[in-house]
Amino acid sequence: xxxxxxxxxxxxxxxxxxxxxxxxxxxxxxxxxxxxxxxxxxxxxxxxxxxxxxxxxxxxxxxxxxxxxxxxxxxxxxxxxxxxxxxxxxxxxxxxxxxxxxxxxxxxxxxxxxxxxxxxxxxxxxxxxxxxxxxxxxxxxxxxxxxxxxxxxxxxxxxxxxxxxxxxxxxxxxxxxx
Amino acid sequence: xxxxxxxxxxxxxxxxxxxxxxxxxxxxxxxxxxxxxxxxxxxxxxxxxxxxxxxxxxxxxxxxxxxxxxxxxxxxxxxxxxxxxxxxxxxxxxxxxxxxxxxxxxxxxxxxxxxxxxxxxxxxxxxxxxxxxxxxxxxxxxxxxxxx
Ligand SMILES: [Zn+2]
Numbered sequence: 001x002x003x004x005x006x007x008x009x010x011x012x013x014x015x016x017x018x019x020x021x022x023x024x025x026x027x028x029x030x031x032x033x034x035x036x037x038x039x040x041x042x043x044x045x046x047x048x049x050x051x052x053x054x055x056x057x058x059x060x061x062x063x064x065x066x067x068x069x070x071x072x073x074x075x076x077x078x079x080x081x082x083x084x085x086x087x088x089x090x091x092x093x094x095x096x097x098x099x100x101x102x103x104x105x106x107x108x109x110x111x112x113x114x115x116x117x118x119x120x121x122x123x124x125x126x127x128x129x130x131x132x133x134x135x136x137x138x139x140x141x142x143x144x145x146x147x148x149x150x151x152x153x154x155x156x157x158x159x160x161x162x163x164x165x166x167x168x169x170x171x172x173x174x175x176x177x178x
Numbered sequence: 179x180x181x182x183x184x185x186x187x188x189x190x191x192x193x194x195x196x197x198x199x200x201x202x203x204x205x206x207x208x209x210x211x212x213x214x215x216x217x218x219x220x221x222x223x224x225x226x227x228x229x230x231x232x233x234x235x236x237x238x239x240x241x242x243x244x245x246x247x248x249x250x251x252x253x254x255x256x257x258x259x260x261x262x263x264x265x266x267x268x269x270x271x272x273x274x275x276x277x278x279x280x281x282x283x284x285x286x287x288x289x290x291x292x293x294x295x296x297x298x299x300x301x302x303x304x305x306x307x308x309x310x311x312x313x314x315x316x317x318x319x320x321x322x323x324x325x326x
Contacts, residue, residue, distance in 0.1 A: 019249060023242055031237035045241055052245040119232030122225060138226050163190045166222060173225030 008068055012060050019056055026055075026072050029140070036135050037080045039124055047083040051076050066149060073142070073150035077132060084128065118176070125172035130165035137162050181214035189219055193226075 003025045010018035030051045035044040055075050062071055123131050136147045144162075148155045184205065191197045192205055209216050 014253060016246070016249060016253070020242075020246060023245060027237050027241070031241070032234060035234055041235075045238060048237065048241050049244045052241070053248060056245075056249060118228045119230075122229050134229065139230055159190075163187060166190060166193075166226070169225045169229070170218065170222045173228060174221055177221075 002067070002069055005064065005068075008059070008062065008064075011056065012062070022055070023052055026069075027052075029069075029072065030076050032139065033076050033132075033135055034080055036123055036139065037128075037131060038084060039120055043083070043087065047080050050083055051079045054079050070146055070149055073136070073140075073146070074152070077136070077150050078152075081128070081132065121176065122169060122172050126165060126168055129161065130168055133158065133161045134165045134169060181212050183212070184208060184215055189215065189222065192219070193222065 003022055007018045007021050011022055027048070030048050031044065034047040034051065035041070038044045038047055055072060058075065062068065123134075126134065132151070133147065136142045136150065137144075142150070144155050144158050147153075147162075148158045151158065153161070188197070188205060192202065197205060209219065
């Protein structure tokens, strides 16, 4: 559900209530990307907080040239990738395999247990850039054009990146099946 | 990758629904007779549905709290600063002129006051206004990102 321009304008003027509405509208998107990129709940919480603080820090610079949602995607992509890079430099970066299983597992009663943690494991087997591209394309269902804008890449580079990422994913899947 | 006749680029176009009419028809016909392409397509489709399937836990409420509290705090500090900074600046000027009139080490006190003002600016306004983001670096990060 996109937020009305009015709300964005109010937030630009520092209206906390408008910021709260923007938070509610985009938390699922930001949380999804944060969790699927970091594959770690604690990191995802920190990354998602950083995303929103950055959104509100920069919101006055949003000029309504793109859709607000695309702009949110762009900041999310940037911030989460920067967050991971920063954590890796601080050497606090890790993907906890056991927690991955617990936190990604769909409720056991609901699904085949064999498929429980497949998503987390498949994503964990990808390189960071591949993971981001596949999250945007396959999970968020974005067009190549929107991904190009969100990731600051050319459409050609996005396509090539996604094709390669799919091939890595297919191989990861194949080795899990084996 | 691929059977030799078709490579994975075509499978990707097929998955994205981007093959044109005759191309799609030809590829579908090929799929019927080629086990390699059929296998790879099936693997890819299963893998893709694998990453789409997971039900994620909802975002914890403490993210909202953390963000909104910080915003409220920053806004409060910023408001105080609007009142405080001009007052501090005026005080600095007064102090400096007073001290220089008395010819006693004017540098130290003005430096001190200026440091305080800069500190106030830096500490609080950095949260609201600082443009420390190099958005373009995402290209480099995505393209050159290290493996995890
Ligand atoms: Zn074939």
